[in-house]
Amino acid sequence: MMWWRDTPFVLGDAKRAHLQVQGLSAGYGAFLVLRDLRFEVKPGLTVILGPNGAGKTTLLKALMGLIPRQGLALLDGEELPDKTHEVVRGGVTLVAEGRQLFPQMTVLENLELGGWLVPKAERAHRIEQVLADFPKLRERAQQLAGTMSGGEQQMVAVARAMMSAPRLLMLDEPSLGLAPRMVDELLTIARRIADAGTTVLMVEQNVKKALAVADRGYVLERGVLVASGPARLLERSNVIREAYLGAGAADQTTASDAVQRRKTLANSGTHSGTHSAADAAAPV
Ligand SMILES: Nc1ncnc2c1ncn2[C@@H]1O[C@H](COP(=O)(O)OP(=O)(O)OP(=O)(O)O)[C@@H](O)[C@H]1O
Numbered sequence: 001m002m003w004w005r006d007t008p009f010v011l012g013d014a015k016r017a018h019l020q021v022q023g024l025s026a027g028y029g030a031f032l033v034l035r036d037l038r039f040e041v042k043p044g045l046t047v048i049l050g051p052n053g054a055g056k057t058t059l060l061k062a063l064m065g066l067i068p069r070q071g072l073a074l075l076d077g078e079e080l081p082d083k084t085h086e087v088v089r090g091g092v093t094l095v096a097e098g099r100q101l102f103p104q105m106t107v108l109e110n111l112e113l114g115g116w117l118v119p120k121a122e123r124a125h126r127i128e129q130v131l132a133d134f135p136k137l138r139e140r141a142q143q144l145a146g147t148m149s150g151g152e153q154q155m156v157a158v159a160r161a162m163m164s165a166p167r168l169l170m171l172d173e174p175s176l177g178l179a180p181r182m183v184d185e186l187l188t189i190a191r192r193i194a195d196a197g198t199t200v201l202m203v204e205q206n207v208k209k210a211l212a213v214a215d216r217g218y219v220l221e222r223g224v225l226v227a228s229g230p231a232r233l234l235e236r237s238n239v240i241r242e243a244y245l246g247a248g249a250a251d252q253t254t255a256s257d258a259v260q261r262r263k264t265l266a267n268s269g270t271h272s273g274t275h276s277a278a279d280a281a282a283p284v
Pocket residue numbers: 028031033050051052053054055056057058059
């Protein structure tokens with residue numbers, strides 16, 4: 001047995017990355033989406049929850065330098081560059097919503113492209129590591145990516161991101177559109193990556209399942225962070241329980257279902273629409 005089989009997901013830098021963000025604002029032209037966000041992404045797995053249109057993707061884009069941002073973003077104490085290629089060189093990788101694979105290329109070719117910054121010899125070594133970490137992909141190495149199921153493609157996208165050995169891996173709704181079993185598999189992969197030393201920042205709408213694998217979470221609504229805390233406390237907090245999970249909510253409850261529920265609660269006077277400081281999770 002090769003040595004790396006016993007050491008899955010050791011691709012990241014041994015140092016566990018820590019992102020600190022203060023006063024982050026970003027948007028599209030004159031349309032400001034994110035307002036004065038303050039949060040941190042500690043080593044481990046941090047999830048950002050929120051309904052459609054809350055600004056979750058915008059947040060990841062702003063950190064990647066794909067759109068301009070204001071405010072301070074420090075990765076291990078050093079300011080995150082503005083330009084995307086410099087952010088990538090600095091060890092930050094984004095798996096965007098929609099996966100953006102090359103459908104006419106094989107799984108292996110897609111992985112090779114993920115390691116384009118890496119010298120050729122090192123790239124081959126990393127491919128071996130990634131295939132050891134994602135054994136399902138080894139079986140499919142020669143399959144055209146475009147012929148794979150949604151969940152398999154998402155797996156390729158995450159594996160490709162790991163080819164660059166990121167210090168900070170950002171995942172934009174990895175469970176979107178997947179069958180429940182694949183959702184579980186993808187979220188477990190995210191957890192394993194975090195456990196092995198790559199700091200993970202994940203945006204999710206699948207509230208219950210995301211909090212089950214995360215260490216910490218934030219709730220983003222209309223461009224503002226409205227709650228934060230350790231995942232276990234956040235799950236039990238009033239913000240999440242009343243609005244995002246609800247009594248008897250199914251595993252598949254999404255943040256967008258929750259918005260409708262919050263409106264109903266607010267109209268019925270059950271919930272004020274703001275989050276009490278008495279919540280288990282702190283309002284931000
Ligand atoms: N390229 C763009 N130009 C202008 N406005 C945009 C652009 N992309 C997103 N927006 C707007 O920014 C706001 C936040 O969108 P964003 O995609 O960040 O939300 P989200 O929380 O990721 O939602 P979803 O879960 O639907 O992806 C929305 O009002 C959206 O219409």
